[in-house]
Amino acid sequence: MNRIGFFFLLLLTITTVKAQKNGTSRPNILVIVADDLGYATTGVYTNGKAKLATPNIDAIAKDGATFTEGYVTASVCGPSRSGLLTGRYQQRFGIYANCDTQKGPGVPASEKIMGTYFHEAGYRTAAIGKWHVGVKNEGQHPIDRGFDKYYGFNSAQTDYFNSPILFDGKTKVTKHKYLTFQFTDEAVNFIEEGKNNKKPFFMYLAYNAVHGPNQAPVDYVAKYTAKGFPKNIATQMAMVDALDEGVGRVLKTLKESGLEENTLVYFLSDNGGLPSWWEGSNAPWRGFKREQWEGGYHVQFLMKWPAKIPKGQVRSEMVYSLDILTTSLAAASIEKPxxxxxxxxxxxxxxxxxxxxxxxxxxxxxxxxxxxxxxxFKEKMDEEYSKDDAPATWAVRSGKWKLVQMFEFGAVQLFDLEKDPTESKNVAAENKELVAKMSKEFGVWFKGMKEPIIWKKEYFNDLQKVK
Structure with a gap:
């Protein structure tokens, strides 16, 4: 090699090392999704006054950014995850309600999801935890959708100690730890296995905690019964505790592997919490999971990327789970399709x-x-329809305004979320022009959305009438 060639190679090496130190090489990407996690169950969203300490989830906020106006695309698991994984409104491909994705349909195989984008870009990829967007039809399985590793289950819920529907790839798992611990182990192993691999990784880590059934290790529950909490509340707290511990172990592994600086981490819940949890666990929002009130889809939403995101930010921008894919593609310098x-x-x-x-x-x-x-209305729900084939609602959030209609309850309702974040005062009558404008905006958006893969066509037809 001549002198010029040697110095060029040296310069290239120095530049590459500098780029890696400055976080300008392609980042690892970790999307952590909790399940049914109430807004007020962690220290981040309660100013440290949560029922129990969550230091590891709180640390994501401390080291990055907290969004106070973070949303998901649905107030129930399956549709919400369908939107998140595709980066598209799930109505574009006919998902409007939950379904049993073990037996029935899910996200069509024709839809491109996160794993495929990053696999094609040369990333190591993993999907760990709850899938719940379909495996029945050809091309729907995570292994067929760009994920090198899959360890999880494809349904709304499963037993935490003895799951009959847990798979490693396409092989059924017969023995496992408490699922929150098992999914953490799988995530840690995936990171550690790639320590000497030059490829960056993309991981979708979808815990089923804190979705039911409410189960936790005996010693974790005992920590809280010893403090005087009833067993049912102590179990819920133990589930959050185990989740936070799992998040902490994954973050610690990133740090110990020298990957923390250049890893983009997201943390969010797939939807709001349940009314059966402790009082105030979904505060301050009205309503809960499955509802069109803020409590259904206004969720915890955190990001950190030490190389790029200044720490300790609290952001009030209105953001969406759909932003995760678009942001991640930009971070990895992958061109949008x-x-x-x-x-x-x-x-x-x-x-x-x-x-x-x-x-x-x-x-x-x-x-x-x-x-x-x-x-x-709770009684009506039980008597008149299945919770997974329920009547239609729609909503628009524009600036401080939210317009919502639940067809079975009557006319549209308008709320000023700046003055009335708990949606207690309907001001539609005083703002008829705004109501008309936002209704039209919804009608334009909904035009061209696909008919339901599941869900009654009559409900879809109701939505088409909004103008």
């Missing part, structure tokens, strides 16, 4: 600004609604 509509926005530019930015002009919801928290 030209033939697929992605509905998310790249969030990275906002971290360079101290001011509030408009990320989305409006957000939309459309699908089934089960009135879990509205007194007599």
């Amino acid at each position: 030209k033939n697929i509509i992605l509905d998310g926005t790249n969030l990275l530019p906002i971290f360079n600004s101290k001011n509030k930015n408009e990320v989305h002009k409006s957000l939309f919801w459309a699908g089934s609604h089960v009135p879990r928290s509205e007194g007599a």
Whole structure:
């Protein structure tokens, strides 16, 4: 090698090392999804006044950014995860309600999801935990959708100690630890196995905690019964405790592997919490999971990337789970597809600004609604329809305004979420022009959405009438 060639190679090596130290090489990406995690179950969203300490989840906020206006696309698991994994409104491919994705349909194999994008870009990929978007039809299994590793189950819920539907790849698992611990082990092993691999990784770590059945290790429950909590509440607290511990172990592994600086981490819940949990666990929002109130889909939403995101930020931008794929593609310098509509926005530019930015002009919801928290309506839910084939509702969030209609309950309702975050005062009568404008906006957005794969066509037809 001549002198010029030697110095060129040396310069290239130095530049590469500098780029890696400065976090400019392709980042690892870790998407952590909790299940049914109430807004007020962690220290982050309660100013440290949560029922129990969650130091590891809180640390993501401390080392990165907390979003106070974070949303998911549905108030129930299956549709919410369908939107998250595709980066598209799930109504574009006919998902409006939950379904048993072991036996029935899920996200069509024709839809491109996160694993495929990153696998094609040369990433090591893993999907660990709850899948719940379908495996029955050809091409739906995680291994067929770009994930090198899959360890999890494909349904709404399963037993934490003895799951009959747990798989490693396509092989059934017969013995496992408490699932929160097992999924953490799988995530840790995946990170450690790639320590000497030059490829970055993408991991979708979807804990089933804290979804039912409410189960936790005896010693974890005992920590809280010893403090005087009833066993049912102590079990719930133990589930959150185990989840936080799992998150902590994964983050510690990143640090010990030298990957922390250049790993983009997200943490969010797939939807709001349940009314059966301890009082105030979904505060301050009205309503719960399966409802079109804020409590159904206004969720915990955290991000950190030490190389790029200044720590300790609290952001008030209105952000969406759909933003995760778009942001991750931008972070990895992967070009957005030209033939697929992605509905998310790249969030990275906002971290360079101290001011509030408009990320989305409006957000939309459309699908089934089960009135879990509205007194007599709970009885109606049990008597008149299945919770997974419930009547239609729709909503639009635009700036401070939220317009919502639950067809079985009557006319549209309008709320000023700045003045009335708990949706207690309907101001539709005083703002008829705004109601008309937002209704039209929904109608334009909904035009061209696909008929339901599951869910009654009559409910879909109701939504088509909104103008």
